[in-house]
Amino acid sequence: MSENKTNTYEGLFLFPQSATADLGASSEHILEHLEKVGANVISFRKWDDRRLAYPVKGNKRGVYFLGYFEITGDKIATLERNLLLSEAVLRFLITRADHLTSEQIEAAEGRAELADEIKLRSERRSDEAASSVRATTRSERDSEPEETAKNEPSEESDTEPATEEEEAATS
Secondary structure: OOOOOEEEEEEEEEEEHHHHHHHHHHHHHHHHHHHHOOOEEEEEEEEEEEEEEEEEOOEEEEEEEEEEEEEEHHHHHHHHHHHHHOOOOOEEEEEEOOOOOHHHHHHOOOHHHHHHHHHHHHHHHHHHHHHHHHHHHHHHHHHHHHHHHHHOOOHHHHOOOOOHHHHHHHO
16 A cells, blocks of 8 residues: 655635634634644635625625645545535635745745734724723713603693583682
């Protein structure tokens, strides 16, 4: 039985635009699939967020992740099958990366930048949530006097309507 040679591959993975809300989960999804088949990830990064040439599964925009990894040739079929079964991944393309040098592949490393972007997006989301809570609280405070004025009974309604006998007695 012949031994399988380990090759370097380039993988481009397409996610729907909704993946930008949680880039960490999307990138972890790909890395888990690669680890599951025993791939050694050399470099991985978010490649781009762009409009698609044509709608893919109803999505007009998508987020691309680019990864370089080493794996034996017999594991590629397993990886592709797992990615096809994944509902999160819209499309993927895996090719051999023989045309690139190891320096070029290592220069494509972008996990630190991806982690920074994930952190910034989560901070922005928490700031937006906090500001929307404060805005709601302020608007509730501003509208409170109006609502209480509407709910308070007026002086006219405090007195019961006079009966016919009382009207006759006063006249």
